[in-house]
Amino acid sequence: MLSGRGSKPLPADGPSLSGSLPSGTSFRLRIVAYLVLFSLLPVGVAGWAIARQSSQSEIARVDASLNAMLRAALSQLEMTLGQAERRAETLAASQPVRRALRARDPGALRAHARRNPNSAFYVETALLGGRAPAPAALATSVEAITGERVLGRVVVSVPFDRALAAELRRASALAEGDELVLTSGGSIVQGVARGAGLRISGGDPTDVDVDGVSYRAMAASLGTGGTASQLIVLRPSKTIDAAGRDVAWRVLLGALAALGAIALLGYAGAPAIARGRLSQQQRAQAARVLEHVGDGVVLVDRGGVVRFWNAGAEAITGLAGEAVTGKKLNEVIPGWRTVAALIPVGTGTARLREPARAKTVPVEIDGTEFWLSLTGVKFAEGTVYTFRDLTEERRLDELKSDFVTTVSHEFRTPVAAVYGAAVILEERGDELEDEARAELLGIIFQQSDRLARLVNDILVAGQLASEGLELVGGAFDAAALARSVIDETPVRLRNGVPIDLHAPADVPLVAGDGAKARQVLANLLENAIKYSPDGGRIDVALEPHGRFLRFAVQDRGLGIPHRDHERVFEKFYRADPQMRRGIAGTGLGLYICRGLVRRMNGRMWMTSEPGSGSTFFFELPFVQTPAATEALTRL
Missing domain, CATH: 3.30.565.10 (Histidine kinase-like ATPase, C-terminal domain)
Incomplete structure (x- = not known):
């Protein structure tokens, strides 16, 4: 340890970032473990209260299950009624049925009723064929119309029979012991305890007694021409009570076992906990440092999901860390798999053992192209990528390249003109007329002036950039x-x-x-x-x-x-x-x-x-x- 004037040694129980474990921390954590052991009794009482609450939660779960089964049965009943309505529409549109209704022919209409079970044919209010729907049934009625004249009505009913009850049971997927009943006028017409009285007010779950047996029930009313009918789902109360007790005991025993395990682990693992706290402090300090680094730093786990995105990465890409963390990097940066194959990735543990040189590659983010200098390091938890934005430098390089090409072209033309005119004057000057010589000299003058202006522009641009222009x-x-x-x-x-x-x-x-x-x-x-x-x-x-x-x-x-x-x-x-x-x-x-x-x-x-x-x-x-x-x- 370094020492000098005014230096003070660290206290024995103070935090250290060098990796050594303070002795006082382990002792304090063992005391805490003993206190946890003595607190098991009151915690057990609290666990019993939690178990009772869990029993109430079981009732809420049962109510949700009854509601789901009732909804499924109603959906199937609606489908059955829809089929009855389509049968009624087909019969009402049939020409033989229309002729019989127009002629008010009871014989023909009874024949149609025999061929189409649960159907009835009316002219005005008179029943001419079939049987009127039973009180405990649902029915649908369709008018037979020719032009603007109503010939009569076709009624197709859905009786509350065993077939319908079986169909609704299959659709609702009743649990073992559950019952589904149909009532009419306050009495059960299909299901358990037929003939027993049962009527439920409202649509909320409630407790009922049916023929001496307690049930949890939920009902839906069915309108049938003024007759009060209901579709009801039942679950025996004893089944619910048994499930509640089972949940309560499981919660209580689980809480006691968890507390015991935590106490034992706290006692035995105190040194490891202390080291974990030290590691957490070091991680927090490293995170604070990374938040102040100008370069982008990204941690990607083995599944390609972003686990860390520092402030530098936010500033360069414009993507907030909250919006990126937890997503796959390939979703954040389209084409990342292709880019990742170009990035040199080293390997290391605490220290980098295989350094990798950065690679500058184009990356498109939200429609904007960036040129990023990237490098990576792979370790046990994934890969850390660091990058810096070289987009401006890349653009300047491209502009300089274009400038060199342009200036080369700009210089080539006047230089060629001057050279050509000078060669002609040198080789044939004595043979040329005064006018021709003057024209050649004019070319040399004009192109020389153009060259001088080009050079002057380049010099002025440099002086402006360096603030040296007076x-x-x-x-x-x-x-x-x-x-x-x-x-x-x-x-x-x-x-x-x-x-x-x-x-x-x-x-x-x-x-x-x-x-x-x-x-x-x-x-x-x-x-x-x-x-x-x-x-x-x-x-x-x-x-x-x-x-x-x-x-x-x-x-x-x-x-x-x-x-x-x-x-x-x-x-x-x-x-x-x-x-x-x-x-x-x-x-x-x-x-x-x-x-x-x-x-x-x-x-x-x-x-x-x-x-x-x-x-x-x-x-x-x-x-x-x-x-x-x-x-x-x-x-």
Whole structure:
């Protein structure tokens, strides 16, 4: 143990995270075990009370069972009544039956009744064929109609006979000793103790006596033409009492056995319990540490279920730990099985014995692609995966790759033009006319200027990123600057596209670096022309807005897809990196424009609709002088 001035030894019974077991903890736990042994008697009394409560629970369980059996019997009875109703409809629709009803022919109707048991035929109120339904029966009636004339009624009854009772018993799946009875007028007509009186009010379970035997009963009323009929399910009370006593004794004996076992285990296992508490403290401390780690940490058990998801994993993926824990990782991250096969997984116990290098792989979560650097460690309880988000770094790498490709293409064209013109002048300069030599020299000048601007854009972008760009403070005439930029735009670049300037008179001076503001406006104007391959007017507008002058460059060209609106001002970003439309560029122009505007205390934004064109805005502050304030008031 380390020691020094002011150091104090840990107390003998204090907590330790080194893995040693304090001696006092075991002694205290043994005392607690003795106290548990002496408390068995009052706990036993409490167990008896619990057993009595369990008996009441058994009655509730029986009531639920009676209710389920009654519902099943009623469902079967409804099916039987449905079949009777369909028989009545078939008979009512039969032409022979209709003719007999129309002719009021008792002989024919009695013949139909003989062929169709439990059926009766009425004309108005007169029974012409069959027998009227018995009082203890259910019946369904269907009118026989021709056009708008009612010929009579067909009645099919369902008698309360042994066949119906047997059918309902099978449907309700009665337990051994249970009974199902049908009553009519307060007397049992089918089932146990036929003829005995039995009537139950309401639909709640109740205790009844049937022919000297006690039952727990539940009933459902059946309406049969005003006659009070009921379907009743019975369970003998002695069966319920026996089951309740059995449950009570099982609960009591189980409670006593469990308490005895706990006491013995507490006495014998005190040291193990202490070590468990120590391990729990260490786990809790490790969990607190993991909650403050920026990397994602996930524990997956052997069945692939997430058991731990730290705050870093929540921050990276946007998935809350409560929503993820307990689910299979393959459900949380679609395609995880494929991803897991790519992740290097080491093995280890207390210390990692086989370190694994992290692997960067694409993972899709809720429709968003992440590039995660993952590694794993497998141990007895499952696998721990750690990861960090490299999506931004990956995107920058892709942008840089696109930038290298684009810049290579941008440099290749002017370099080839300069080289070609120089070779011609070198080899055939003396033979060329003055006009041809001047044209070649013009090519060299133009392409050299293009190369110089490309290099300058790359340098300015680097200076903006490193905060090393210096601007010249001052003031400039925005209207004159805009007019100059438009006039200096080469005719060959305009490609026949008209450019209109809209500016109010007497615009106050604008604060900022005039040269940089010219660079921003020229770049926006050049982009508007490039992205208007089919022509269309371009408007350059100046408009005061409070303490700022707003510049707007609007074209009627290709427009920008909505998905690219948030990224057009990013470094190296181009909406068409493969130049499928033949529109060249480094992807630095708008990044530089916004950086210059911000350095001049302004702001820049855009609006666009695909196929309808784009409008780029930027605002710069006015020079704050009394004269400028008065001019703004007039505007």
